[in-house]
Amino acid sequence: MSTETKPPYSPGLAGVVAGETEICWVDPNAGLMYRGYDIHEMATKANFEEVAYLLLNGELPSAEQLASFSKAIAAERALPEPVLEMLRLMPKNTHPMDMLRTGVSMLAPFDPDLNDHSHAANVRKAMRLLARVSTLVTDGWRISQGQQPLEDKPDLTHAGNFFYKLTGGVPQDWQIRMLDTIYILYADHEFNASTFAARVTASTLADMYAAVTSACGTLKGPLHGGANEESMKMLDDIGTPDRAEGWLKEQLAKKAKIMGFGHRVYKAGDSRVPIMREIARDLGKRLGKEQWVPICENLEKTMEREKQLCANVDLYAAPVFTMLKFPPELNTPIFAVSRVAGWCAHVIEQHDHNRLIRPRSLYTGPALRPYPGSAANGQQQ
Ligand SMILES: CC(C)(COP(=O)(O)OP(=O)(O)OC[C@H]1O[C@@H](n2cnc3c(N)ncnc32)[C@H](O)[C@@H]1OP(=O)(O)O)[C@@H](O)C(=O)NCCC(=O)NCCS
Numbered sequence: 001m002s003t004e005t006k007p008p009y010s011p012g013l014a015g016v017v018a019g020e021t022e023i024c025w026v027d028p029n030a031g032l033m034y035r036g037y038d039i040h041e042m043a044t045k046a047n048f049e050e051v052a053y054l055l056l057n058g059e060l061p062s063a064e065q066l067a068s069f070s071k072a073i074a075a076e077r078a079l080p081e082p083v084l085e086m087l088r089l090m091p092k093n094t095h096p097m098d099m100l101r102t103g104v105s106m107l108a109p110f111d112p113d114l115n116d117h118s119h120a121a122n123v124r125k126a127m128r129l130l131a132r133v134s135t136l137v138t139d140g141w142r143i144s145q146g147q148q149p150l151e152d153k154p155d156l157t158h159a160g161n162f163f164y165k166l167t168g169g170v171p172q173d174w175q176i177r178m179l180d181t182i183y184i185l186y187a188d189h190e191f192n193a194s195t196f197a198a199r200v201t202a203s204t205l206a207d208m209y210a211a212v213t214s215a216c217g218t219l220k221g222p223l224h225g226g227a228n229e230e231s232m233k234m235l236d237d238i239g240t241p242d243r244a245e246g247w248l249k250e251q252l253a254k255k256a257k258i259m260g261f262g263h264r265v266y267k268a269g270d271s272r273v274p275i276m277r278e279i280a281r282d283l284g285k286r287l288g289k290e291q292w293v294p295i296c297e298n299l300e301k302t303m304e305r306e307k308q309l310c311a312n313v314d315l316y317a318a319p320v321f322t323m324l325k326f327p328p329e330l331n332t333p334i335f336a337v338s339r340v341a342g343w344c345a346h347v348i349e350q351h352d353h354n355r356l357i358r359p360r361s362l363y364t365g366p367a368l369r370p371y372p373g374s375a376a377n378g379q380q381q
Helices: 038-043 048-057 062-073 081-089 094-108 119-144 157-166 171-186 194-203 209-220 226-240 239-251 273-286 294-306 313-325 326-350
Strands: 024-027 031-034
Touching: 031 048, 031 326, 038 094, 038 119, 038 171, 038 273, 048 062, 048 119, 062 094, 062 119, 062 157, 081 094, 094 119, 094 209, 094 326, 119 157, 119 209, 119 326, 157 171, 157 273, 157 326, 171 273, 171 313, 171 326, 194 209, 194 326, 209 326, 226 239, 226 294, 226 313, 226 326, 239 294, 273 294, 273 313, 294 313, 313 326
Parallel strands: none
Antiparallel strands: 024 031
16 A cells, blocks of 8 residues: 655645646635736726737837737747638538637648747747638638638738728727727636646646647637636627526526636636726617626626626626627637737746646555556456
């Protein structure tokens, strides 16, 4: 019998500190900081490129640095033709998250820095990924809808170009501002499941594309990024604010998991919810679709009373994306267009200070027992 002393066990790694990071701090009391800056301030003042630069490089850019970073991202947006061809070969009903994961993986051999894990090469790869994840989502969607991908508009920002590439229309300034804010809110969240998956992959000294492919696979699940697609199905099903309380109580009685509620770290509210709620309110007023926020607020009140659980950002992201006229299947991929900045920053940090991430498990199988001989060789007794 083993005499090994087991380390303490925490199911789901809840409360376990699995590494150090200088990138982001999630304060359980509804706070969120990127490299020391409060996102509540940056969300409405910065643009996404500025935040991506901060995450990847450690400091905010000067005006000159921001201009050259934005230009470099814009120059990297086009996908290699074989990747576009692969997107065309995918079955028409492929989920955009599956297209994205496959696309990121296929981009790897086209990157001349693929197997160079030096800091400078990793930053270059991160910029290419930042640019091309957005294009994989927009071009992949258009191809799946039987449309041609559009040429980039390099004079537009990352958020503006996303709108244009998806719809063919040049967005208004307020739409770009909103998408920038959404991207900023989603850009990083310390050791969330997809970022942790990216870091585990990077810790084997696998390349950044392998790590981001792992992250895309992990983001898809409804307990993580997939929740914003599922939340919209729930809100559609509820339909009007007066139905929210009854609907929720019915679901809770059936022990259903309610998408857009609960969080592993936040126990006093998700730092991103107040900003996303106000975007939803603003959009509702502009578009005459004012039912979504009261539905969500009624759900919040009922959930607080019944289960003491707070809403997370995905509850309000769902109606925001719907009102911005994004197809619901793109809710999670849009999250990825932003979170790729965080994933890449964490891969850079992991490679810069690497130690293999390899925890232990608690063995719960049978105790040591005699082997009865091989069935293949007729030796079994
Ligand atoms: C995010 C999430 C995975 C965190 O899980 P977790 O930290 O393991 O939370 P726990 O499972 O320990 O939850 C504690 C209790 O609250 C319940 N709970 C947590 N989230 C819930 C939800 N969304 N709906 C209903 N009950 C929920 C759990 O069932 C558990 O109840 P119990 O003690 O009676 O068994 C979980 O809250 C969830 O599944 N949320 C819905 C998906 C979602 O919105 N994800 C996006 C996160 S940003």
